[in-house]
Amino acid sequence: MSTVNSQAQNNSPVVIELAGVKKRFGRQMVLRGVDLVVHEGRTLVIVGASGTGKSVIIKHMLGLINPSRGTVKVFGRDLQRLNRRELNEVRSSFGVLFQNAALFDSMNVYDNVALPLRERTRQSKEEIHGKVMGKLELMGLEKSVDKFPAQLSGGMRKRVGLARALVLDPKVVFFDEPTTGLDVHKSNELYRLFYRTQQQLGYTAVIVSHDVPKIFKLADEVALLADGQVQGCMPPEDFQMSEQPMIRAFVEETMGHLYLSDEEEADFYA
Amino acid sequence: MRAFFEKIGYETLRFLESYGRLGIFLVRTLKSLFTSAFKLRPVLRQIHFIGVRSTFVILFTGLFTGMVLGLQGYYTLNKFGSEGFLGSAVALGLIRELGPVLTALMVIGRAGSAICAEIGIMRNSEQIDALECMAIDPYRYLISPKLLAGIFCLPLLTAIFDVIGILGGYLVGFGLFRINTGSYFQGMYLNVDWADIKMGLVKSLVFGLLLVWIAACKGFYLHLERTGGFGAEGVSRTTTDAVVLSSVSVLVWDYLISALMI
Ligand SMILES: Nc1ncnc2c1ncn2[C@@H]1O[C@H](COP(=O)(O)OP(=O)(O)OP(=O)(O)O)[C@@H](O)[C@H]1O
Ligand SMILES: [Mg+2]
Numbered sequence: 001m002s003t004v005n006s007q008a009q010n011n012s013p014v015v016i017e018l019a020g021v022k023k024r025f026g027r028q029m030v031l032r033g034v035d036l037v038v039h040e041g042r043t044l045v046i047v048g049a050s051g052t053g054k055s056v057i058i059k060h061m062l063g064l065i066n067p068s069r070g071t072v073k074v075f076g077r078d079l080q081r082l083n084r085r086e087l088n089e090v091r092s093s094f095g096v097l098f099q100n101a102a103l104f105d106s107m108n109v110y111d112n113v114a115l116p117l118r119e120r121t122r123q124s125k126e127e128i129h130g131k132v133m134g135k136l137e138l139m140g141l142e143k144s145v146d147k148f149p150a151q152l153s154g155g156m157r158k159r160v161g162l163a164r165a166l167v168l169d170p171k172v173v174f175f176d177e178p179t180t181g182l183d184v185h186k187s188n189e190l191y192r193l194f195y196r197t198q199q200q201l202g203y204t205a206v207i208v209s210h211d212v213p214k215i216f217k218l219a220d221e222v223a224l225l226a227d228g229q230v231q232g233c234m235p236p237e238d239f240q241m242s243e244q245p246m247i248r249a250f251v252e253e254t255m256g257h258l259y260l261s262d263e264e265e266a267d268f269y270a
Numbered sequence: 271m272r273a274f275f276e277k278i279g280y281e282t283l284r285f286l287e288s289y290g291r292l293g294i295f296l297v298r299t300l301k302s303l304f305t306s307a308f309k310l311r312p313v314l315r316q317i318h319f320i321g322v323r324s325t326f327v328i329l330f331t332g333l334f335t336g337m338v339l340g341l342q343g344y345y346t347l348n349k350f351g352s353e354g355f356l357g358s359a360v361a362l363g364l365i366r367e368l369g370p371v372l373t374a375l376m377v378i379g380r381a382g383s384a385i386c387a388e389i390g391i392m393r394n395s396e397q398i399d400a401l402e403c404m405a406i407d408p409y410r411y412l413i414s415p416k417l418l419a420g421i422f423c424l425p426l427l428t429a430i431f432d433v434i435g436i437l438g439g440y441l442v443g444f445g446l447f448r449i450n451t452g453s454y455f456q457g458m459y460l461n462v463d464w465a466d467i468k469m470g471l472v473k474s475l476v477f478g479l480l481l482v483w484i485a486a487c488k489g490f491y492l493h494l495e496r497t498g499g500f501g502a503e504g505v506s507r508t509t510t511d512a513v514v515l516s517s518v519s520v521l522v523w524d525y526l527i528s529a530l531m532i
Pocket of ligand 1: 025030049050051052053054055056057099
């Protein structure tokens with residue numbers, strides 16, 4: 001019972017469009033027909049239980065995984081039909097943070113962030129240095145430039161990944177759990193940063209997060225993924241008010257409902 | 271019965287698939303060489319890793335191979351009373367056969383395994399996916415410098431192996447058997463042709479390509495391996511596979527090139 005996106009009133013151009021995307025890994029059917037639309041300059045937040053396929057959706061949008069059925073279009077181009085060069089054209093406006101950060105583990109922090117600039121642009125050493133240090137300072141990492149990924153904490157790795165994702169000022173960003181592993185202060189700082197860069201650059205964003213309801217502040221649309229389908233994609237205010245049973249269960253649970261029996265509940269809060 | 275045929279069909283498909291991958295991999299790597307600006311620095315780095323750091327091993331193995339050739343060659347030639355040919359025998363054996371083959375096998379052990387493991391780990395930890403998402407072509411960035419370095423280094427290492435081996439043969443011949451220095455080297459000059467050197471050169475070029483190609487491809491497609499290239503064990507298993515496959519390929523191609531060029 002996938003719900004059609006309630007975005008008919010939105011008239012900025014479509015950047016990403018998933019239509020009827022199904023994906024199976026061996027016997028496991030992970031996505032059972034996902035429809036999603038992301039408009040330019042808007043932020044889509046995907047929420048849902050662990051293991052429901054949020055990261056798999058992002059990998060479809062990046063063209064790293066091909067759907068078993070259905071189409072994935074970015075800037076109106078069907079990713080499956082593109083050759084490597086065309087795919088690179090599309091990807092050149094992407095900034096991606098992987099769930100595990102996927103840092104280059106034989107390069108230090110500085111080189112990790114500098115790599116996209118070195119390989120994709122023809123800037124001088126000084127320009128590159130300025131940009132890299134700028135992004136690292138934003139992420140509070142200026143003291144760790146010489147460290148290797150194995151010498152960083154989980155949250156630091158995430159922040160290096162973010163610096164790397166943002167260093168080329170991308171038009172479309174994909175963040176897979178950007179704040180998992182960060183303390184409250186750091187994640188709040190990150191949200192402020194997202195908000196400001198979004199205001200400045202106006203990028204389109206797809207964010208996967210478990211940080212509900214705080215992440216709703218950043219969202220233009222929230223999509224709940226459950227049972228391999230999008231159970232509704234709507235502005236956060238509507239999402240929190242939604243009568244759709246799965247969304248309601250999700251929202252109530254994130255508000256602290258534990259769904260214990262009355263007896264257990266009395267015991268739990270005693 | 272049906273299961274039996276299904277198994278055969280499945281195995282055949284797997285086989286074709288894995289060789290098809292090798293082909294596609296090479297085509298993409300070569301294509302990336304011609305479609306993008308050439309950068310020297312990464313190639314130099316790989317030459318340092320594949321070539322320079324193998325030099326010591328090659329010196330060592332070359333010396334002992336030459337020495338044992340001198341020993342065995344003297345023993346055999348002595349039976350026919352033609353020790354004067356020792357220089358030619360050692361040189362021809364090294365230049366046509368042992369130099370290229372043993373150099374390739376040593377480099378497979380030293381650098382081929384390392385290339386496969388490095389790329390395999392990058393695949394496993396999504397680093398290659400990250401490269402692709404940054405619109406950096408992994409074939410250009412990761413593979414082609416290694417391939418160029420392999421093709422460049424193998425002939426040079428082979429030449430070192432040959433020269434030091436010829437000296438090793440002389441050391442044994444002169445040191446143990448007091449053979450005539452002049453006849454050792456003179457015989458060599460007379461009997462080693464351009465054709466012999468050409469064969470050695472062709473072999474070493476082909477082996478250089480072959481060993482980097484197979485090692486890199488195995489690592490790159492680690493996730494598609496039949497046994498499942500997951501985790502540390504997957505990397506180690508795939509690396510072993512790559513070493514075995516590239517060693518065997520070197521020996522097979524050694525035969526084929528010999529047969530074609532003789
Ligand atoms: N390459 C793959 N091969 C096989 N199965 C996979 C693969 N990638 C993902 N899966 C399966 O797809 C399902 C969804 O995985 P996914 O990583 O998208 O979950 P997720 O929603 O991101 O969870 P989390 O919130 O924990 O990150 C899981 O059951 C996983 O086992
Ligand atoms: Mg995930």
